[in-house]
Amino acid sequence: MTMTQRVALVTGTGGELGAAIAAALAASGAMVVGLDIADTATDLTARHYRCDLSDLAAVGEVLDSIRREVGPIEVLVNNAAYYRHTPFFELTPEQIRTTLAVNVTAVLFLCQQVARQIIQSGSGGVIVNVASIAGRNGSSQVDYGASKAAVINLTATLGRVLAEHGIRINGVAPALVGSGMGTRLGPGVREKFLAATPLKRAAEPAEVADVVAFLASDAASYLNGTTIDIHGGL
Numbered sequence: 001m002t003m004t005q006r007v008a009l010v011t012g013t014g015g016e017l018g019a020a021i022a023a024a025l026a027a028s029g030a031m032v033v034g035l036d037i038a039d040t041a042t043d044l045t046a047r048h049y050r051c052d053l054s055d056l057a058a059v060g061e062v063l064d065s066i067r068r069e070v071g072p073i074e075v076l077v078n079n080a081a082y083y084r085h086t087p088f089f090e091l092t093p094e095q096i097r098t099t100l101a102v103n104v105t106a107v108l109f110l111c112q113q114v115a116r117q118i119i120q121s122g123s124g125g126v127i128v129n130v131a132s133i134a135g136r137n138g139s140s141q142v143d144y145g146a147s148k149a150a151v152i153n154l155t156a157t158l159g160r161v162l163a164e165h166g167i168r169i170n171g172v173a174p175a176l177v178g179s180g181m182g183t184r185l186g187p188g189v190r191e192k193f194l195a196a197t198p199l200k201r202a203a204e205p206a207e208v209a210d211v212v213a214f215l216a217s218d219a220a221s222y223l224n225g226t227t228i229d230i231h232g233g234l
C-alpha cells in the first residue's frame with residue numbers, strides 16, 4: 001500500500017509522540033487527520049478533530065464526520081493513552097475506569113469501526129497500535145500496564161481476524177520516550193529505566209514514529225499481529 005493521499009487517522013496528536021507520528025506519515029504522503037481531547041492541532045495534520053475517546057458515541061460521530069469531510073480512513077494509529085502516576089492503594093475506581101476506557105475500550109472500538117470503513121472502501125488498510133513495554137514486563141502503574149498488555153493481546157488477535165479483509169495490524173512497545181508521559185513518571189522510575197537501558201537514553205519521539213511509519217508502509221507487508229519492542233536493549 002503506498003501512503004500517497006491515504007487518509008490516516010492518528011489519535012493523541014496533541015502530544016509530542018502523536019505529532020511526530022503525524023509528521024512521519026505526512027512525510028510518506030498520507031493525508032493525516034488528528035484527534036485529541038485537546039484542541040492542540042499540529043500543522044502537519046490536514047484536519048484536527050477534538051473528541052474524548054472515553055465517549056464512544058462521540059468517537060462514532062467523529063469517524064462519520066471524517067468519512068464525509070475527508071474520505072474513508074485507510075490508516076489508523078491508536079496513539080492516545082491515559083497515564084497518571086498513582087500508587088496502587090490510592091487508585092480510584094474512576095482512574096481504573098478511565099485508563100481502561102481510553103487505552104483499551106476506545107482502541108478496540110476504533111479498530112472495529114475503522115476496519116469497517118476500510119472494508120467498505122475496498123482498497124485495504126493498516127492499523128498500528130502504540131502499546132508500551134509496560135504491557136510486556138508489568139509496570140509500577142498497574143492500571144496502565146494492564147491496559148497496554150491488553151493492547152498487545154488485541155493486536156495479536158486482530159491480526160488473525162482482519163487479515164482476510166486486507167487489513168494488517170501491528171503495534172509498537174516503546175520503553176522510555178523523552179516526551180509526554182515519559183516525563184511524568186513516578187519518583188525514580190525514569191532514573192531506573194535509564195540505568196537499565198544499554199543505550200543509556202530515552203527514545204526520541206521521531207525514533208518511535210519512524211517505526212510506526214514503517215509498520216504502516218508496504219515495506220512491512222509481511223508483518224501482521226506483531227508488536228515491536230523499542231527499548232534500546234532493555
Ligand SMILES: NC(=O)c1ccc[n+]([C@@H]2O[C@H](COP(=O)([O-])OP(=O)(O)OC[C@H]3O[C@@H](n4cnc5c(N)ncnc54)[C@H](O)[C@@H]3O)[C@@H](O)[C@H]2O)c1
Pocket residue numbers: 011012013014015016017018035036037038051052053054078079080081082102130131132133173174175176177178179180181182183
Ligand atoms: N512517553 C513514554 O515514555 C511512552 C512510553 C511507552 C509508551 N508510550 C505510549 O505512547 C503514546 C503517546 O504517549 P505520550 O507519551 O506522547 O503521552 P502524552 O500524554 O504526551 O500524549 C497522549 C495524548 O493523548 C491524548 N488523550 C489522553 N486522553 C484522551 C482522551 N480521553 N481522548 C482523546 N485524547 C486523549 C492527550 O491529550 C495527549 O495529547 C501512548 O500510547 C503511550 O502509552 C509512551
